[in-house]
Amino acid sequence: MTVEITSHEELRELLGAPMPRAITKERTVLHERDRQWLAASPFCLIATAGSDGSCDVSPKGDPPGFAVVLDEATIAIPERPGNRRADGYRNILDNPHVGLLFMIPGRTDTLRINGRARLVREAAYFDDMVVKGHRPILAVEVAVEQIFYHCAKAFLRSELWRPETWQPEVMPPRPRLIKEVEAPAETLADLERRYGPAYLDTLYRG
Structure with a gap:
């Protein structure tokens, strides 16, 4: 109840x-x-x-x-x-x-x-x-x-700041998550390129 x-x-x-x-x-x-x-x-x-x-x-x-x-x-x-x-x-x-x-x-x-x-x-x-x-x-x-x-x-x-408790792998990587949840029509390869090392270049430009 x-x-x-x-x-x-x-x-x-x-x-x-x-x-x-x-x-x-x-x-x-x-x-x-x-x-x-x-x-x-x-x-x-x-x-x-x-x-x-x-x-x-x-x-x-x-x-x-x-x-x-x-x-x-x-x-x-x-x-x-x-x-x-x-x-x-x-x-x-x-x-x-x-x-x-x-x-x-x-x-x-x-x-x-x-x-x-x-x-x-x-x-x-x-x-x-x-x-x-x-x-x-x-x-x-x-x-x-x-x-x-x-x-x-x-x-x-x-225990937010205790690294020994961190488990980032419990969820799939962001490219795979985006493909499964938000953009199924996009290829995983394209999403991996977008959210790979080049993603850092977008932090301070639109």
Whole structure:
């Protein structure tokens, strides 16, 4: 039998009250340690939601420090060439609320930033976002509304950073996966060429 939770009161009764520090750790401006974290982070996840409530989470990665700190309560994340679906960007145009999760490889804690985003197609700081000669064509500016560090339990439970637990071979290589799931009409040889060593050449050009 499935028993659904349908109210805030029921949820709180089940989980219990949060620890006081879980509430008081929230901040609205960047601490110097936050700036250091952002300078060291090469990867983040951006969560967005459309006006109809549909959600998206998009990974963003670049050399450490790719998220530029504009002031004590504003950061910017560059766009890089991708699949051009722009699901998250279209959501931001409809609903500016975003959630960010910044990671540092090997660290089991994370930095969370929630705020309001806007899309910017040109700004002076774009010059600080150039990587391998590529200047972004847009950036996501986020006005910080909440910032705090998240505990390590999820990463410890999953053993995410322990190489001895990694099993990338449990799934077929990407070319075979694409052929089976997305593009059965393409030949495996063509897909292997596309996603082989030459794929690295597409990281900073469309």
